Amino acid sequence: MASQLLACQQRLPRTITPRMASTMDLDTASQSVAEQLRDRDQRLVLAESCTAGLIASSLAAVPGISAYLAGSMVVYQEASKMKWLGVDEETLAQHTAVSAPVAHQMVTGALHATPHADLAAAVTGHLGPDAPEGFDGLIFVAICRRGGQPKIYQEQLKKTKRVARQREAATTVLAHLLQALSR
Secondary structure, three states: OHHHHHHHHHHOOOOOOHHHHOOOOHHHHHHHHHHHHHHHOOOEEEEEOOOOOHHHHHHHOOOOHHHOEEEEEEOOOHHHHHHHHOOOHHHHHHHOOOOHHHHHHHHHHHHHHOOOOOEEEEEEEOOOOOOOOOOOOEEEEEEEEOOOOOEEEEEEOOOOOHHHHHHHHHHHHHHHHHHHHOO
8 A cells, every 4th residue: 555655645746736636536636645644644534415425435445544534424415414413404494505504514523423533524515417506516625623623615616417526526625635634
C-alpha cells in the first residue's frame, strides 16, 4: 500500500483545491486521502446522502484503509438523517435536506456518533433529475475536525448525468478532505 500511495502522492500537488477536483480521478483522489490519513494517523467518518456510500466505497478500494476509515453512514432519506445523525426536523422543514444547515448537522452528528474519529465529512445534494428549481446539481459539503467548527462548502456540479454527478460529488468531497488534511 505504501508504494501505491507514495506513487500517487508524487503525481499530485501537496494541496488539492476543490477546483482541481474536476480534473482528478475518483480513484486518485481516494488514494491521496488515504495517504494523508495514514501520514497524519487520522480516523475519518463520513455521512453521505447524494453520494450514497460512493466515497466510502472508493476509499475502501485502497489497501490498508481500514485503519483510517471509521465508517460511513448513508443517510439518503430525511428520517435517517434525523435518527442516525440527529438532524433537526425543523431544520429540514425550514431549509430542506439540500442546505448548509443540514450539512452542518450531518457532519457534527457523524462525529458525535463516532467518538474514535478525528475528522468527518458530510455531503448532501440534488443530483437530478426532477430537482426543484435552483437545486439541480447543487451540493453542500461539510468538513469538521473533532473539537473544531465545521467548514461548509456550496458547490455546483458541472456534469449533467446523474451517475457522473455522483462521481463528481464524491471527488469534490475528497478534494475538500485533502485540503483540510493539508492544513
